[in-house]
Amino acid sequence: MDMEPHILVVDDDREIRSLLDRFLRKHGFRVSAAADGQTMRRALDEWKIDLVVLDLMLPGEGGINLCRELREHSDLPVIMLTALGEETDRVVGLEVGADDYVAKPFSPRELLARIRAVLRRTQGDSRPRADSGQAVLRFSGWSFDPTSRQLRAPDGVVISLSAGEYDLLMAFATHPNRVLSRDQLLDLTRGRFAGPFDRSIDIQVSRLRRKLREDPKNPKLIQTVRGGGYIFATAVANDASTDT
Incomplete structure (x- = not known):
């Protein structure tokens, strides 16, 4: 029971x-x-x-x-x-x-x-992206461990992520420096934010930006591409071979 x-x-x-x-x-x-x-x-x-x-x-x-x-x-x-x-x-x-x-x-x-x-x-019972061999991803001083679902800020503070924020960050971190349309983000997050209004992806991006301590008026990591969608504008290192 x-x-x-x-x-x-x-x-x-x-x-x-x-x-x-x-x-x-x-x-x-x-x-x-x-x-x-x-x-x-x-x-x-x-x-x-x-x-x-x-x-x-x-x-x-x-x-x-x-x-x-x-x-x-x-x-x-x-x-x-x-x-x-x-x-x-x-x-x-x-x-x-x-x-x-x-x-x-x-x-x-x-x-x-x-x-x-x-x-x-x-x-996590249907999350192939978060298996035991998933590499830690590092970008702009941040580290993101998909296995433990842990995001660590440059100052060492652990940032909690909701299920939606986790899925969205995975989509961005595995497709860095690439423009992703809202439809592509919906597909990459397996329809995680699908809803009857178009702002659902934008709202979730806004929430993730706050977790990443972005300036809402001038975000550096998750940048808006007018008419295109969003781009994760940073290099992402795959840290599979090193200890975390």
């Missing part, structure tokens, strides 16, 4: 909590539920949670603030539940670190598929 992924559903709607509890248990998950941020924190302290399904429109502390708080100290995957048609909310959710979103009213089967996809990405 302990091997079953543990999902935390955070939603103030009792019917949604009950529905997802029954549905996800039926499909092999353990499920805990919370109606607000305080209960969510208690559940996270008490249990080893593998993924959070987080409603954006919670009373009191909203889902955006809770997701931002979570991202300050954790890479725990988060799928946001958002109101249908609220594109701005979905954009903000991705900006603060959500791994995916599902619009209400939603199909439980769609949510199940997205949960499984996010868990595959974050638990």
Whole structure:
């Protein structure tokens, strides 16, 4: 039983909590539920949670603030539940670190598929790029170890990466000094940021730039190519033969 992924559903709607509890248990998950941020924190302290399904429109502390708080100290995957048609909310959710979103009213089967996809990405069970022999990549004083999923800054500080940031950095670091269109980035990240609006890749690039301590007005590493996409404008050294 302990091997079953543990999902935390955070939603103030009792019917949604009950529905997802029954549905996800039926499909092999353990499920805990919370109606607000305080209960969510208690559940996270008490249990080893593998993924959070987080409603954006919670009373009191909203889902955006809770997701931002979570991202300050954790890479725990988060799928946001958002109101249908609220594109701005979905954009903000991705900006603060959500791994995916599902619009209400939603199909439980769609949510199940997205949960499984996010868990595959974050638990490493379908990640050939992060096998035990993957080389450490070094660029502009940074080191990036795909095996441990660890990014280390030039000053030695370890920077945490969400699943999306990891996939995007892998795409850039394995294709340096090459213009990559948004469509190519979607393909290289296996559709990681595919969504109904074109800004999804741009938002994730903005988040990764912040992790790389880029000046948002004059980024040096991930540069925008007008009409083309982005370029990772630095040499990348493959450090497979040296110790890290």
